[in-house]
Amino acid sequence: MSKSIIRLLIADDSADEAESLSNALRQAGYLLKTQRIEDIGTLDAALSKEAWDAVVCKSALPQLKISDVRQVLDKHHATCTMLLVTKKMAADEIRQAMAQGVRDVFMQGDWVRLGPAIEREIETGKAQQAHAETAETLRQLENRYRVMIETSQEAVAYCHEGVYVDANPAYLSLVGCANVDDLSTIPVLNLIDKNDHARFKNWLRKPDSHEGAQEFLALDSDGRGFAAEIAMSPIHLGGESCVQIFVRDVSKRKALEVKLQYLHQRDALTGTFNRPYFMQELARAIELAEKNKTATGLVGVEIVGLKDLNQSIGHAACDRMLMSVTRHLREHADKNHLLARTGGGQFSILLSGKNENENKKFIEDIRASAATVRFKEAGNDIPLSIAVNHVAVDGSVTDREKLLNRIFAADTQVTAPVRAGKASVAESKPVPETPKPSAANETHSPPASAAGKSSAAADFSGQISAALANNSIELFFQPIVNLHGEAREYFEVLPAIQMGNGEMLGADRFMPSAVNSDLASKIDRWMMQQCIEQLTQRQKDGQETSLFISLSDSALTDKILLQAAHQHLKATRLDAGRIYLQLSAAIVKKHNAAARLFVAEARKIGLNVVIAGLDSQRIGIDDLKEIDIAYIAIDCCSDTDSGVGAVNDSALRNAVALAKKLKTATIARRVENAEIFSLLWGAGVDYIQGDYLSPALTSPDHHFPEEQTLSSDVAQPAFNLRAAG
Template sequence: MEKKILRLLIVDDSPDDSELAVATLRKAGYMLKNQRVQDLASMQAALDKGPWDVVLSEYTLPHFGAQLALDLVKRAHLDIPFIVVTRNIRDPDLVKIMRNGAHDVVMKSQAARLAPVVERELRVAEERHQFRQMTKTLQEVENKNRAIIAGSREAIGYCQEGMHIDANKTYLEMFGYDDLSEIEGVPVLNLIEKSDHPRFKDYLRKASSQNPADPQEFLSVKKDGSHFHAELAISSIVLNGENCTQFLVTDISKRKAVENRLQYLNQHDPLTGLFNRHHFTQELTKTIERVKTVGSRSALLYLDLNEIKDINDVLGHAAGDRLLLKIARLFRDKLGESTILARFSGDEFTALLHDMSEEQIKTSVTELLSSLKETTFLEGGKVFRCDGTISVAVIDKDTESAQAVLNKAYQNCQHNRPQKTAPAPVPAPTPQATASAPPHAGGAEIPAADLHRETPVMPTAAVDWEIRLKTALEKDGFQLAYQPIVNLHGDPAEYFEVLLRLVGRHGELIHAGEFMAAAEKLGMLAAIDRWVIRQSIHSLAALHAEGRQASFFVNLCPAALKDPELLSLLQKQLSVARLKPGFIVLEADESAVMANPEASAMFMQAARRIGCRFSVDNFGNNLATLNSLREMPIDFLKISGSLIRNLSTDDLTRTSLKAIVDLAKAMEKQTIAKFVEKANDLGILWNLGFDYVQGNYFQQADSQPDYEFADETTLSSDTTSPTWVANSRR
């Protein structure tokens, strides 16, 4: 080792012996800084004075000696070589002093041994020092890593031989355990759904051969038995000297919900919920290949509605959409849930019939045609029938391709199609019949500024609105309609906007845009608001009684923001219904809020004290209102529909919406995009960061709050009939 200045403390009463030791070490190449002491007091003073590298001590001195000197070094917590240099020492004393901590004993008659012993002990002392430093550094690293793992948002667990041995808090919370003692010794397989066990075991084997293994997705199981989708990354590590496996778990349930939702929309018609043309063609190709392989028999059913175009022209596309929904439900009811159904184009439907004889196919077609002819459609005070033409193309081993069988079915359908005539109305049903079959409510509520987009249900010039509206209030002649508000990030919570309809003389539904102006002139808006609140709470309480934790967005007229009695009524109704106020979201138009911002803010604060939330509709048209709105207790901003309609074609609109969403996030307010009507818009809105979407693309406003928020997870391999717009709860 490299020689250096050696600070040497000598405990000896003989100057000559001390000088001999100094000379020996100098001869070995050491530069010395030495001091000699011979009693306890002087040694204590020397130890207090400064650091020493080596202590050389005579074993026996008058009233002092190596034993006492060694005790002083220990009490000073000095880790330095202590070497006994003596003329004579008995074997028992040598053993005793070595056991007490002396590093070696050198006889003065063997002075040549002194330098190698000192050199060795200095080297060992340096190694001990380095070991302590490394141990301290390792402990600091371990503490740091332990703190990182304990406080990490990532779920991290450790197992050995398939059993849990450690886990951080996030891991425990993710799987529903309260503390580590509950999960210690629990097999890792207990946290994986049984159907995924073979794949998980194979993944574990791969993880032992490659470190780390690529992440994989599994269906995981919590302590209470509930399931969630998780992504696992596994790696082999050494923990406390033992080989074990580290699990990094990420809950991807929300991501999977969004992926499944987008996949669902890619495969299905947004209006009817049936498969779309692209996916049906894929299924048809699979069917042809299966028929050629196993020799079974299938058939393609092709339905062309004869009068849908005329109904669209006469009654409007909203009416045509409601008819298409009715036909889709009829199709599903008659052909069964296992049949692959599709809306092939605007007025054409297709179906794949598997493993049916020719007679069974003929019977199914006959029953379907008969049901179709008997189907009536009420709109605009009149009842219409809409017939259709059906053709069947057999799929057997001689079928060439999907396109060939589709062409054959289409040509047969066109050949059998009757000459088109205008849809003939049939006599309107009696009032009793109308009452027993409530009409289907459809179409999103459209504000006054957008009335040109919707065909009026009936002329209103000659209507005595005062009588009709008073009668509706007295006899519950209004009807609520509900349109879902869907979370874009996988949250299955149910949200509906409550819309108002007036039931007409013939059972038709009149949109609020047709009569609210008259109600305002007649001073009836406050009474209508109260009716809506009472009925909304009653309807919401019924849903909660069924176990559905839905929330309602309830629209208020501008005058309501200055009506303190309305909140008293709301609080009373909530108390009677035993409904938590947080499930009610009051909504007002931005223009109404900004007409009197002080009164609006007071109204919102009072609603917040009750526990209700608040939403501002048609936000974004005038960003100058932002400074006023940012201080108000607003939970949701519903973006103006005028900014959504040109979303897919207007780059400037997308830029504006991105700025609006960023502002809303900065204000800690959630955003809702309404009037969503196209599939392309959905992906754009998701990328822009919108929280919720609403519009006819998902479902038109209906008389029942029925929408499967959590069940839109049909995978490409799943060919069962979709249920996301079906009224499955009715």
């Protein structure tokens, strides 16, 4: 028996009979709250005030017809049940009353059954209400899920026994259908290239047999293949067992992986294979020669005296010389030969395993053709001395370094050039025991990071003043390449000053002198002016270039910098959003109030701000909170002695986590080798930049190389800021 109060409306024109019904229920142990009603008006008023559990109506009341009571209950959306009490009623009349909504009929005075019937109907009503609420919740969830699926950029479809049941707009677009009805006539297998049909069908039959996504070659509506990541899961749709299929186009990711693989294997300047990849292939060749008792050849081509040339004609000219020699070698090498740049001016060629006579002929041809290499710079013939040597790869020497030492021997003798501008050629005398420096030590070093201990404290204020007065500071532009972010035409601006001996002096070396001699602010203003003019011209040409300018610490207190920039921007009508000002994390942390004020002023005129160098600075969310910054730049440091890039995994992930909290993106700078790409990719870095990716250019024009495009094929080669020795 229920101990809760039963709220009961009694429709009866007799107060005594209504009281008799109430007393009978109370005597049976029920707790009641009752109200007697006599007509539709009092029923309407009672329902307006509060909720009731049941209405017990006396039959044969002309002023309270059953149909009228039902109508009032529906008007108030009342969930109370309706019961009928009668003295006498024919079976047809009972059936009619039940049809109008009466749940049960009782004889007058038969109150023993009335109480349990009311309890039963109350519980039934609660169950019906719970069911209705659950159904409404389910409907809302289905609608929400439907909206999510409909608006999802991922293609989602549902199929039953290989036939489509439903799909979202992204999937319909993928297969070229206007609606689901058109899709129902297309087999699911049409999505997959025929070479993957068997594997796809097996998975479709047992969608729960494989966890996670699998990669397939899928076909779009035009029949073009693309790399797709597909996930399946069994699901019930409309009471029917179906398979839910998610399709994600990963062709862009695959293309990026191909590009990263290309960068991992290639030399940044020449586009030939790099030393690490060449050493891997050389190890395989040694292993095959030892196993199969066969031999192939290894040829070394070296520009002798490249370091001296670097001092005499400068870095840019030496880079162009390397490109010229590279093109010459590629023209003469067999397509099956492996050509690599294994040192500053050293090229190694692993022959393709032909017979000894053919290898000798190739070596003679290379030596003869090397003598014809000519190079001009500024209209002047530059004398070249090229050494060519070779060794057999027959398994007798298994040490790769020793083999390279033999073709790049320390005591190479070279005769004087026959005439200016034409290369002289000599065969190296092998000295296998003479150790050679690794290629990493011979590859170019950017001025920005090449400062030695002896030059770190040097005073370059005179050269800086002269360069500012003569407007002769050179600007180079290093591409910032998309990794996880949106594709943008981003470049960092790198200033350099050419010394009297042709050496390029980078900012890391001359800026300390600029700060000590109060010239840093002048450099900041000069760079800002030059970048605005550069961007204005590119804006007129329809190019959406953006430049990243590293400012000195003096910028925070320079009241002229932003004012002059604002006036220049208004005069040129340049979109200020194309300029990104880079502030060091150290100065932002040290002078946080001044940094906040500077950023606010910069943002007021539309300039963007980047916080750079978070790898070594313990800067937290409180230091950057409420500062409107566009990017956080992380430096991937490089060990210049070993050439091995080093990045602190924990610091990197902390910086990325900080960027996410600030709802901004990240840039990894100074990426010097491909080994750290996987770390940067896994950490979720948005953009990457560095000499290994692309050297600095003389103008902000950069096209990411395709897999088969070598930089040595480009008619106007990119200029590399790295020193050519």
